[in-house]
Amino acid sequence: MDLLREQALFAYDVSKLIQEVFRQKCYCTLGEAFRTDEQAEIYAKEGKGIKDSLHCKRLAIDINLFDVKGKYLTDTKEYSSIGSFWEALDPQNRWGGRFKERPDGNHFERMLIHRDSN
Numbered sequence: 001m002d003l004l005r006e007q008a009l010f011a012y013d014v015s016k017l018i019q020e021v022f023r024q025k026c027y028c029t030l031g032e033a034f035r036t037d038e039q040a041e042i043y044a045k046e047g048k049g050i051k052d053s054l055h056c057k058r059l060a061i062d063i064n065l066f067d068v069k070g071k072y073l074t075d076t077k078e079y080s081s082i083g084s085f086w087e088a089l090d091p092q093n094r095w096g097g098r099f100k101e102r103p104d105g106n107h108f109e110r111m112l113i114h115r116d117s118n
Contacts, residue, residue: 003112006092007058010110013089014061017108020085021065026073031062031106060109076105083108 021028035043035055043049054060065073065082073079076097083095086108096107 003057006110006112009090010059013086013093013110014108016089017063017082017086021063021082024081025068026082027066027068027070029064029066031064033061034058054109054111057112059112060107062106063108064106074105076103079105 018028032055035049035053037056040049040051040053040056043053044051049055063082065079067073079095079097083097083105086093086095090110092111092113094109094111096104096109099107
């Protein structure tokens with residue numbers, strides 16, 4: 001599947017994720033969705049990301065979650081229900097809350113699956 005199609009499917013799933021946030025009586029704002037290669041390299045050096053980030057391919061987004069009173073939710077556990085929802089939308093969707101080394105609860109991405117052309 002070409003990159004444009006993957007990006008389009010990712011964007012479509014992000015729209016469903018945002019609707020689910022509001023269905024759960026929360027609010028959200030959009031965080032970083034695109035990152036330049038240069039910015040990814042800076043973040044990697046600072047230990048805040050990786051050089052080959054899916055943000056650079058427009059296949060990752062950070063969502064900032066707020067409760068009904070407007071409190072910004074920062075604990076990965078507070079994102080678990082929408083993280084599970086995200087993963088259930090497509091087997092290529094991965095939630096950053098499950099990252100082993102450094103869980104990233106507000107990170108949502110679509111993994112690229114390399115398929116043979118045969």
